[in-house]
Amino acid sequence: MVGLGPGDPRLLTAAATQALAQAEDLIGYHPYVARVPERPGLMRHASDNRVEVDRARHALELAASGRRVAIVSGGDPGVFAMAAALFEAIETGDTTWRELAISVEPGITAMLAAAARLGAPLGGDFCALSLSDNLKPWDVILARLEAVLRADLVIALYNPISSARPWQLGRALGLAAEIRRPETPVILARAVTRPDESIRVLTLEEAREAPADMATLVIIGASTTRLIARGEGTQPFVYTPRSVGSGKAA
Amino acid sequence: MVGLGPGDPRLLTAAATQALAQAEDLIGYHPYVARVPERPGLMRHASDNRVEVDRARHALELAASGRRVAIVSGGDPGVFAMAAALFEAIETGDTTWRELAISVEPGITAMLAAAARLGAPLGGDFCALSLSDNLKPWDVILARLEAVLRADLVIALYNPISSARPWQLGRALGLAAEIRRPETPVILARAVTRPDESIRVLTLEEAREAPADMATLVIIGASTTRLIARGEGTQPFVYTPRSVGSGKAA
Numbered sequence: 221m222v223g224l225g226p227g228d229p230r231l232l233t234a235a236a237t238q239a240l241a242q243a244e245d246l247i248g249y250h251p252y253v254a255r256v257p258e259r260p261g262l263m264r265h266a267s268d269n270r271v272e273v274d275r276a277r278h279a280l281e282l283a284a285s286g287r288r289v290a291i292v293s294g295g296d297p298g299v300f301a302m303a304a305a306l307f308e309a310i311e312t313g314d315t316t317w318r319e320l321a322i323s324v325e326p327g328i329t330a331m332l333a334a335a336a337r338l339g340a341p342l343g344g345d346f347c348a349l350s351l352s353d354n355l356k357p358w359d360v361i362l363a364r365l366e367a368v369l370r371a372d373l374v375i376a377l378y379n380p381i382s383s384a385r386p387w388q389l390g391r392a393l394g395l396a397a398e399i400r401r402p403e404t405p406v407i408l409a410r411a412v413t414r415p416d417e418s419i420r421v422l423t424l425e426e427a428r429e430a431p432a433d434m435a436t437l438v439i440i441g442a443s444t445t446r447l448i449a450r451g452e453g454t455q456p457f458v459y460t461p462r463s464v465g466s467g468k469a470a
Numbered sequence: 471m472v473g474l475g476p477g478d479p480r481l482l483t484a485a486a487t488q489a490l491a492q493a494e495d496l497i498g499y500h501p502y503v504a505r506v507p508e509r510p511g512l513m514r515h516a517s518d519n520r521v522e523v524d525r526a527r528h529a530l531e532l533a534a535s536g537r538r539v540a541i542v543s544g545g546d547p548g549v550f551a552m553a554a555a556l557f558e559a560i561e562t563g564d565t566t567w568r569e570l571a572i573s574v575e576p577g578i579t580a581m582l583a584a585a586a587r588l589g590a591p592l593g594g595d596f597c598a599l600s601l602s603d604n605l606k607p608w609d610v611i612l613a614r615l616e617a618v619l620r621a622d623l624v625i626a627l628y629n630p631i632s633s634a635r636p637w638q639l640g641r642a643l644g645l646a647a648e649i650r651r652p653e654t655p656v657i658l659a660r661a662v663t664r665p666d667e668s669i670r671v672l673t674l675e676e677a678r679e680a681p682a683d684m685a686t687l688v689i690i691g692a693s694t695t696r697l698i699a700r701g702e703g704t705q706p707f708v709y710t711p712r713s714v715g716s717g718k719a720a
Contacts, residue, residue, distance in 0.1 A: 230488070233578065235480040296578075298585045300712075304593030307709035311698045318700045318707075324586035326578045328483065328546075335548045336574035343554030344606075345614055347597035347623060356594075356714040364595055367621035371614045373597060448561045450568045457568070459557035462550075464606040 221303050223296045223327020224255055227414035231333065236325040243290035247279045248302070252292045272302060276309035280317045296329035300350045300378045330437040331376035334409035337419055339448070339457035341407060341439050344464065346374035351381070351388045358388070365392055369399040374445060374460055377438040389438065393428045396440055400424060405441035405458055408432055421447065421458055471553050473546045473577020474505055478663035481583065486575040493540035497529045498552070502542045522552060526559035530567045546579035550600050550628045580687040581626035584659035587669055589698070589707035591657060591689050594714065596624035601631070601638045608638070615642055619649040624695060624710055627688040639688065643678045646690055650674055655691040655708055658682055671697065671708055 222239045225231035240246075240256055247253075250266035258264070267275050276291065283289045297303040303324055310317050335342045347368045353361060368375055375396075380389040396404070406427035410418040422430055424440065432438065444464060448457040472489045475481035490496075490506055497503075500516035508514070517525050526541065533539045547553035553574055560567050585592045597618045603611060618625055625646075630639040646654070656677035660668045672680055674690070682688065694714060698707040 225483070228485070230485040231483045231576070233475070233481045233483055234487075235478070237484075238480070296582050296586075298582060298590045298592050303586075303590035304709055304712045307589045307593070307698065307707055308711055310707065311696065311709075318698060322707075324589070326481070326582040326586040328576045328578070329582065332546050332548060332576040332579065336546075336553075336576040339557045339574070340548045340553035342548050342598075343557070345597070345599045347595070347618065348592075349595045355712045360714050364621045364623065367617045368597070368623075371617035373614065373618075446561065448557060448568060457557055457560065457572075459554055459561075461558055462554045462605045464610050 221297045221324040222290045225328040226333040226412045231328045239325050244287050245282050245289045248292035272305035276306040283320050296327040299329040333412045334437050340459040343460040348376045350378045352379040372442045374442045375440040380438045381432050382434040405445050407439040410436045471541050471547045471574040475578040476583040476663045481578045489575050494537050495532050495539045498542035522555035526556040533570050546577040549579040583662045584687050590709040593710040598626045600628045602629040622692045624692045625690040630688045631682050632684040655695050657689040660686045
């Protein structure tokens with residue numbers, strides 16, 4: 221299971237690159253498979269996004285037959301990506317699959333890449349929530365969001381919106397606006413490190429009216445998150461200081 | 471600002487490796503500086519752990535004088551590491567520092583590396599909290615911890631314990647035991663990917679009695695976090711399924 225990072229090939233780890241070089245079969249959602257260059261001896265199995273557990277089973281069957289298989293995932297495989305589906309398939313599948321030599325190569329997940337582009341917005345306590353209600357009831361999502369908003373964590377929202385889920389992000393930012401100040405910094409980071417990257421630093425009030433799509437990661441600042449203005453036409457730095465209130469020492 | 475990852479040099483990104491190769495000055499806490507091989511033309515400035523903002527100012531002064539400086543940080547610089555201190559120094563320092571060519575190279579933070587070793591324990595919603603009360607009052611830490619425990623997030627605890635802060639982890643696990651079941655999986659991941667790595671998968675009840683130190687990252691599972699047993703003497707897989715209760719589709 222190999223994490224490809226957010227898109228820029230320079231953000232793969234050496235271990236991930238090596239795992240890809242050794243693979244005989246490459247399995248994954250087609251835009252991720254497309255990131256790995258073709259080469260002789262590498263069989264590519266690209267699939268649609270909606271069949272994660274089937275894709276994992278296919279990989280396990282190939283591995284059980286003696287093939288060296290790489291399942292590729294954007295970002296980090298363990299963060300709202302393919303690793304959980306792989307282990308679901310292992311738990312519910314052939315018990316011999318548990319004896320396979322399985323390793324997970326971590327990757328740079330979108331929130332780390334987006335944060336690095338702007339400064340250190342995740343510099344304090346933070347959380348990562350998926351806004352998708354495909355696998356989780358919406359009332360659970362709202363309850364979690366309210367809890368972390370009140371606890372003043374920085375919040376990274378994965379899967380904020382899609383054509384099939386058009387209203388969830390608006391509701392989430394609406395809830396945020398009931399709890400956090402309108403001027404709270406919000407980052408909309410689209411296609412981070414890819415050629416079509418677009419990163420906007422807005423206020424919470426502005427973000428509620430801003431367009432976003434399924435390639436967007438949203439970061440909602442905490443009460444302590446700050447901007448550092450720079451020259452005209454240059455994005456400000458965004459960071460969350462390490463200190464909260466009065467810790468015992470600086 | 472360069473993230474070195476958890477320790478294994480194979481977990482650096484290519485971009486981080488390139489930034490280190492181009493640096494003229496290397497600044498950081500001495501165990502991180504020690505990870506970067508010596509070479510002609512690279513000046514090493516290793517320092518103690520307790521002077522983060524001073525270290526950042528030193529780096530900014532060198533960069534302002536025209537030097538190409540790499541500040542090195544374990545894991546990801548933006549997650550309980552040096553990046554927040556750098557931007558604090560920029561905000562409060564010489565305004566010309568804002569015009570420097572500053573970039574942050576992200577890295578594999580400890581929770582991603584620890585999760586990858588075991589499966590996908592961060593497969594659902596999760597948070598990262600620092601247990602250090604050096605820069606944050608203990609009552610804020612407890613309130614945040616209670617909120618995320620009740621919201622059923624997987625919880626990664628950074629800086630869980632040190633010789634100067636011996637009791638905080640015990641209190642945190644005590645609070646967890648009031649809210650989560652005694653058999654909740656807890657991971658104590660020490661020195662992940664380094665030669666002295668030690669990873670234990672315990673129950674919450676067992677974890678309350680287990681030793682930990684400042685090189686340990688703690689992951690407390692959610693109510694849905696599961697173990698997959700494997701052969702005798704082999705660590706189980708640990709994962710958190712993507713589904714919670716009844717989402718609208720699988």
